[in-house]
Amino acid sequence: MRNRASFEQEALPHIEALLRTAARMSGDRTRAEDAVQETYLRAWRSFRTYQPETNCRAWLFRILLNVLKKTAGKKRHDPLAEAEDVETVSGKVIPLFPLSENGDRHDLLAAMNHLAPEFRDVLWLVIVEGFAYKETAQILDIPIGTVMSRLFRARRELRRFLTPTISRERERASDHGM
Amino acid sequence: MECKDMQKLLSPFIDNELGAQDTFMVAEHIETCPSCLREMDAMRAIDEQLKQAGHTPIEGIEQMRDRILDSISPVPWIRRWRMAGIAAAVLFSIVVGRQIFSASSDPETTAFSEALIAEVQLNSNQPFSLTWLDPRSLQDVLRQEGLEELPNLAPAGFHLEGARICNPLSHLFLQLVYRNQNEEVSLFVSKRWNRPFSGIVKRDGFTIVPLGIRAVYLVTKESLTNLVDTRQVAEEEISALSS
Numbered sequence: 001m002r003n004r005a006s007f008e009q010e011a012l013p014h015i016e017a018l019l020r021t022a023a024r025m026s027g028d029r030t031r032a033e034d035a036v037q038e039t040y041l042r043a044w045r046s047f048r049t050y051q052p053e054t055n056c057r058a059w060l061f062r063i064l065l066n067v068l069k070k071t072a073g074k075k076r077h078d079p080l081a082e083a084e085d086v087e088t089v090s091g092k093v094i095p096l097f098p099l100s101e102n103g104d105r106h107d108l109l110a111a112m113n114h115l116a117p118e119f120r121d122v123l124w125l126v127i128v129e130g131f132a133y134k135e136t137a138q139i140l141d142i143p144i145g146t147v148m149s150r151l152f153r154a155r156r157e158l159r160r161f162l163t164p165t166i167s168r169e170r171e172r173a174s175d176h177g178m
Numbered sequence: 179m180e181c182k183d184m185q186k187l188l189s190p191f192i193d194n195e196l197g198a199q200d201t202f203m204v205a206e207h208i209e210t211c212p213s214c215l216r217e218m219d220a221m222r223a224i225d226e227q228l229k230q231a232g233h234t235p236i237e238g239i240e241q242m243r244d245r246i247l248d249s250i251s252p253v254p255w256i257r258r259w260r261m262a263g264i265a266a267a268v269l270f271s272i273v274v275g276r277q278i279f280s281a282s283s284d285p286e287t288t289a290f291s292e293a294l295i296a297e298v299q300l301n302s303n304q305p306f307s308l309t310w311l312d313p314r315s316l317q318d319v320l321r322q323e324g325l326e327e328l329p330n331l332a333p334a335g336f337h338l339e340g341a342r343i344c345n346p347l348s349h350l351f352l353q354l355v356y357r358n359q360n361e362e363v364s365l366f367v368s369k370r371w372n373r374p375f376s377g378i379v380k381r382d383g384f385t386i387v388p389l390g391i392r393a394v395y396l397v398t399k400e401s402l403t404n405l406v407d408t409r410q411v412a413e414e415e416i417s418a419l420s421s
């Protein structure tokens with residue numbers, strides 16, 4: 001039976017992933033929280049007709065992406081330029097990404113922000129959230145071939161931007177080894 | 179196959195998204211091609227960095243969870259409306275008078291209108307066809323609702339696009355979606371809803387037309403030109419089905 005208990009059990013465990021993605025894609029923690037709350041509200045309203053065979057996580061992400069699309073309009077925020085670290089409703093500042101000891105976060109974010117949003121979205125959903133190509137295609141409502149080509153180009157571009165970082169790391173590793 | 183072509187397959191290869199034949203071909207190639215192997219290693223290294231960067235624990239998840247549970251809980255909702263109802267009754271009885279309660283803009287009508295609009299907007303966001311009823315299930319639901327056969331409630335030129343069960347404000351409705359080339363019309367039918375609305379409600383680009391206490395509503399965009407005809411046809415059909 002599709003009741004509140006099963007909704008809690010199946011849908012709520014994905015809050016963190018949804019919030020992480022919403023924060024990444026909107027660049028704003030408050031807006032991300034609003035989008036996630038709206039996502040769950042919409043999901044709950046249609047949960048009665050939700051079929052158990054459906055991939056709940058992918059279903060929620062699909063709703064989230066639509067919510068974000070509607071609330072953001074045509075303008076996409078640049079997470080790095082506008083809100084690298086964001087303030088929560090409780091007033092604590094939480095980084096959207098962690099800063100590793102050698103400062104890789106900046107390199108990674110800077111590189112990611114060189115990518116067009118549609119490439120970033122695919123990259124994020126496949127690599128960070130671990131969705132299959134088919135699920136990503138459903139979430140973004142694009143053909144699976146487009147997922148594949150965007151991912152290939154996104155990875156190639158990202159690698160191009162990160163190459164100096166990788167080289168530095170190899171040099172450091174090599175120095176350490178000596 | 180040249181390395182240039184092979185490198186396009188590296189991305190789906192490391193994601194385990196290639197078919198068996200292509201997987202075998204790529205695996206064989208990288209065994210003998212240091213350049214492609216380096217490329218693949220670099221891609222994997224970046225993937226790993228990105229995964230680590232993305233999977234930082236986020237604070238405030240518990241509070242977020244509580245807010246979500248609160249927003250989907252019927253208890254606070256009922257409590258809120260009950261309080262709003264009491265406050266409204268006191269205010270109206272002092273300032274305006276009882277006749278206001280018959281106006282179409284009462285909180286319940288407003289809330290219900292919003293819920294119907296949310297359901298219609300949700301349709302366009304429904305990712306999977308599984309939530310839509312297949313023809314056989316639709317006939318079963320129609321039978322349960324006392325509508326033995328699919329009623330011809332669509333405006334002229336519209337065709338039935340699909341049907342689903344929805345529960346705006348916890349009331350079970352069958353939503354029938356009709357479409358023509360440019361527009362979409364939703365009909366909400368429920369034998370469990372017996373509250374008559376008065377007046378056409380316009381909100382957020384939608385028009386909600388009450389079709390009687392049989393609880394059938396049309397939700398359309400304001401530009402629908404044959405709204406009056408549709409309403410008349412629907413009222414007649416509902417009336418015939420209800421009798």
